[in-house]
Amino acid sequence: MSVTGSAGARGAARPLMRLVTMSGAPILRQLHLEERLLRRTADNWCVINDGTAPPTIVMGVSGRVSELVEIEPVLRDRVPVVRRYSGGGTVIVDQGTVFVTIICDKSAVAGLQPFPRDIMSWSGQLYGKVFDRFGEFHLRENDYAFSHRKFGGNAQSITKNRWVHHTSFLWDYDVENMDYLKIPKRAPEYRLARNHTEFLCRMKEYMPSRSVFTDGVITALGEQFSVQPTDLETVLSNDEEFVPSTKLLSQQDLEEIVSSKGSSSLGVQEVEA
Amino acid sequence: MAAWARLASRSRLRPSASGVCGPPRASPPAPPPPPRAGCAGPAAPPPPPLRRLLRLPQVRSSSAPTTSSLGDETVQRWRCLGGERRWLASEASAAAPAGEAAELVEVPLAQTGEGIAECELLRWFVAEGDQVDEFQPLCEVQSDKATIEITSRFKGKVHQIHFGPGDIVKVGETLLKMIVGDSQIVSPDNIFPSADKSLGEESVVPSSEGNIHSGTLSTPAVRHLAKQYGININEIVGTGKDGRVLKEDVLNYAVSKGLCKEQSSSLEESAGPVELLKEAEPLPGVPFYEDKKIVLRGYQRAMVKSMSLAAKVPHFHFLEEINCDSLVQLKTAFQNVNKDNTMKHTFLPFLIKSLSMALSKYPMLNSSFIEQTNEVVLKGSHNIGIAMATTHGLVVPNIKKVQSLSILEITKELARLHEMASHNKLSAADIEGGTITLSNIGAIGGKFGSPLLNLPEVAIIALGRIQKLPRFDDDENVYPSSTINVTVGADHRVVDGAMVARFCNEWKGLVEKPELLLLHMR
Numbered sequence: 001m002s003v004t005g006s007a008g009a010r011g012a013a014r015p016l017m018r019l020v021t022m023s024g025a026p027i028l029r030q031l032h033l034e035e036r037l038l039r040r041t042a043d044n045w046c047v048i049n050d051g052t053a054p055p056t057i058v059m060g061v062s063g064r065v066s067e068l069v070e071i072e073p074v075l076r077d078r079v080p081v082v083r084r085y086s087g088g089g090t091v092i093v094d095q096g097t098v099f100v101t102i103i104c105d106k107s108a109v110a111g112l113q114p115f116p117r118d119i120m121s122w123s124g125q126l127y128g129k130v131f132d133r134f135g136e137f138h139l140r141e142n143d144y145a146f147s148h149r150k151f152g153g154n155a156q157s158i159t160k161n162r163w164v165h166h167t168s169f170l171w172d173y174d175v176e177n178m179d180y181l182k183i184p185k186r187a188p189e190y191r192l193a194r195n196h197t198e199f200l201c202r203m204k205e206y207m208p209s210r211s212v213f214t215d216g217v218i219t220a221l222g223e224q225f226s227v228q229p230t231d232l233e234t235v236l237s238n239d240e241e242f243v244p245s246t247k248l249l250s251q252q253d254l255e256e257i258v259s260s261k262g263s264s265s266l267g268v269q270e271v272e273a
Numbered sequence: 274m275a276a277w278a279r280l281a282s283r284s285r286l287r288p289s290a291s292g293v294c295g296p297p298r299a300s301p302p303a304p305p306p307p308p309r310a311g312c313a314g315p316a317a318p319p320p321p322p323l324r325r326l327l328r329l330p331q332v333r334s335s336s337a338p339t340t341s342s343l344g345d346e347t348v349q350r351w352r353c354l355g356g357e358r359r360w361l362a363s364e365a366s367a368a369a370p371a372g373e374a375a376e377l378v379e380v381p382l383a384q385t386g387e388g389i390a391e392c393e394l395l396r397w398f399v400a401e402g403d404q405v406d407e408f409q410p411l412c413e414v415q416s417d418k419a420t421i422e423i424t425s426r427f428k429g430k431v432h433q434i435h436f437g438p439g440d441i442v443k444v445g446e447t448l449l450k451m452i453v454g455d456s457q458i459v460s461p462d463n464i465f466p467s468a469d470k471s472l473g474e475e476s477v478v479p480s481s482e483g484n485i486h487s488g489t490l491s492t493p494a495v496r497h498l499a500k501q502y503g504i505n506i507n508e509i510v511g512t513g514k515d516g517r518v519l520k521e522d523v524l525n526y527a528v529s530k531g532l533c534k535e536q537s538s539s540l541e542e543s544a545g546p547v548e549l550l551k552e553a554e555p556l557p558g559v560p561f562y563e564d565k566k567i568v569l570r571g572y573q574r575a576m577v578k579s580m581s582l583a584a585k586v587p588h589f590h591f592l593e594e595i596n597c598d599s600l601v602q603l604k605t606a607f608q609n610v611n612k613d614n615t616m617k618h619t620f621l622p623f624l625i626k627s628l629s630m631a632l633s634k635y636p637m638l639n640s641s642f643i644e645q646t647n648e649v650v651l652k653g654s655h656n657i658g659i660a661m662a663t664t665h666g667l668v669v670p671n672i673k674k675v676q677s678l679s680i681l682e683i684t685k686e687l688a689r690l691h692e693m694a695s696h697n698k699l700s701a702a703d704i705e706g707g708t709i710t711l712s713n714i715g716a717i718g719g720k721f722g723s724p725l726l727n728l729p730e731v732a733i734i735a736l737g738r739i740q741k742l743p744r745f746d747d748d749e750n751v752y753p754s755s756t757i758n759v760t761v762g763a764d765h766r767v768v769d770g771a772m773v774a775r776f777c778n779e780w781k782g783l784v785e786k787p788e789l790l791l792l793h794m795r
Contacts (some may be wrong), residue, residue, distance in 0.1 A: 014704055062349050062393060062439075088418030094466055116419035117386040132582070133644070135729075149700035156419035192701075208646045 017044040017225035045103040055094035059145040081249040088155030096172030141188040142159040149201035392416040429453035491518040572666030583725040597755040622683040629675040631780035658707035671707035731764040
């Protein structure tokens with residue numbers, strides 16, 4: 001299904017990848033766009049969103065709100081909570097977050113099986129090229145880290161013929177925002193029960209600028225794809241039939257959870273946070 | 274895929290004239306193999322395990338099957354499958370295209386990746402009773418941090434769903450049961466006792482002893498393996514359930530026939546061709562030296578990475594000799610006043626402290642270089658790393674803020690880090706944040722080194738062993754002097770020879786005359 005792009009250095013044709021860059025787009029809008037590109041188009045895409053507003057909590061597809069989020073402060077401060085379409089954990093995103101999303105047809109990368117760990121390994125190598133010179137870069141379980149500190153969280157969604165791998169990168173973060181999140185029950189081994197400030201790090205302490213980072217990503221992708229910048233306007237179409245599954249939880253949803261908190265602990269399944 | 278098609282065309286089971294399939298009465302009946310079936314899996318899965326089908330003999334639609342019209346063996350088979358199945362036969366055939374036998378297929382959750390044992394079911398796209406096409410998405414599961422659509426391998430009808438949203442499904446557990454038409458079923462040769470008259474082969478029932486006359490029970494992969502060895506699979510005695518021939522059976526048979534050398538029991542699961550490598554026969558009396566492969570992990574792997582990066586930096590090395598006579602006296606003095614028997618005084622803490630004092634004067638050596646912006650970060654803390662050789666490999670934990678530590682505190686912290694390192698218990702904090710590194714390689718041996726930088730630092734110091742060498746004193750008399758060779762490695766993009774030389778002079782001065790340390794100490 002992949003469209004052949006221009007010939008690469010070795011003469012092999014690189015598949016086309018359309019690049020959409022945004023800045024400060026609300027995360028809900030970004031996720032809706034991603035779902036539409038995943039489910040309703042046949043192209044390969046890279047979406048980069050540099051910073052987002054307003055600060056929003058984003059949970060994975062099956063996260064339990066009461067276990068992952070401090071609901072009372074969230075309600076009090078009216079922090080939006082979004083449940084996204086991909087798996088994975090909970091993050092709070094803001095102006096300091098840089099998002100990179102890769103959407104591919106399953107045949108786009110030769111030899112890559114559309115399974116979570118295979119895709120994770122491929123992306124780890126891609127980002128290794130971007131980050132190796134700035135610090136001791138590691139793919140630790142499902143996270144990107146400098147040494148033992150996480151700066152990028154990943155999630156995926158795999159459909160019949162396509163897959164998405166998206167990352168929220170902590171260029172910078174507000175320590176106070178982390179207080180809206182609980183420390184998840186299930187966490188990667190290397191976290192070793194550290195709290196947010198000891199577990200995370202800020203990319204800006206390792207790299208000179210956001211554009212060095214995003215340019216690096218585009219360059220690394222360019223080794224495997226023919227990257228073509230695409231205007232956002234041409235991407236947005238009148239596809240009104242499509243209903244994305246990424247949802248914003250309403251104030252009412254959250255209030256219901258608070259009031260039913262007493263009974264919700266019964267028969268709770270361990271869900272990976 | 275070609276293999277499947279081949280098997281399908283060969284083993285299509287057609288109902289006999291009477292409409293009832295049954296085993297020949299001559300052979301003793303045995304319980305039929307339990308149903309196991311093909312997989313629903315993500316669209317590009319690895320080859321699926323063999324599907325065993327629960328075959329329901331086709332029944333003429335005009336009459337419901339009754340006990341009298343079927344052989345005892347068939348009824349026994351039905352009973353062994355548990356519960357009433359008769360109603361399924363008619364329902365199954367109703368679901369299948371006319372004239373074809375219908376199969377009830379159990380569809381398990383396939384592997385979604387190495388080491389993933391279970392997934393969470395998120396939602397169903399189909400309901401019981403729905404007709405589904407091949408490759409149509411059935412449900413969505415979550416595995417690791419991915420949501421994955423599971424698609425159907427068959428065209429058929431959803432009969433029974435086994436899990437609901439939120440349930441955890443183990444890989445291999447049955448997700449759902451489907452009723453599938455015969456035309457697309459692929460079954461291995463003669464797997465069931467039902468007669469396949471069109472092929473003219475004797476139908477078989479696997480006996481309890483596992484003797485198989487023709488039509489051996491086995492998977493396509495095992496048959497392929499037997500073919501590779503040029504073995505007639507029918508000659509092999511199967512040790513699997515119901516006399517099934519397993520991979521081990523083929524290999525053991527091959528070994529016994531001298532077709533291959535004995536292999537270890539842990540064989541990779543693969544349907545690919547087997548290499549028949551003839552190992553050189555060792556000559557009697559001559560020792561057989563084997564290569565050994567070691568996978569680098571942990572500290573060793575980290576070293577591959579860090580040293581590859583270090584190789585990109587232009588290093589230069591500077592050698593100096595330090596007279597340690599005063600240091601030796603100092604150490605003896607420390608040891609004499611030491612009331613704590615558990616603590617051992619060595620030279621290193623003193624060298625570390627004096628190094629820190631020299632760094633205060635030459636902060637460029639305690640820095641980090643940012644290539645992209647041509648900036649040098651002069652690090653505020655002196656976090657002096659000490660290279661340690663552990664059984665697991667080389668590791669460099671560092672002592673934080675040496676400027677604010679006394680020599681005694683440095684000694685204690687050094688002992689703690691040694692302890693942690695030897696038990697592989699160093700924390701991330703211990704290893705991170707170093708600003709300069711000391712390698713006391715001389716403790717093991719050696720005079721000079723050309724140490725490689727521990728990036729992103731700009732300097733590293735290797736200490737050779739203390740040697741007793743003849744040197745001249747102030748009165749030009751020869752005396753035995755405790756001397757240590759020090760090699761400083763530095764990043765020549767940031768630091769030049771003159772700076773290193775001056776720094777070294779400063780440090781050497783403090784070590785050779787410890788009273789200066791006292792003078793400048795804060």
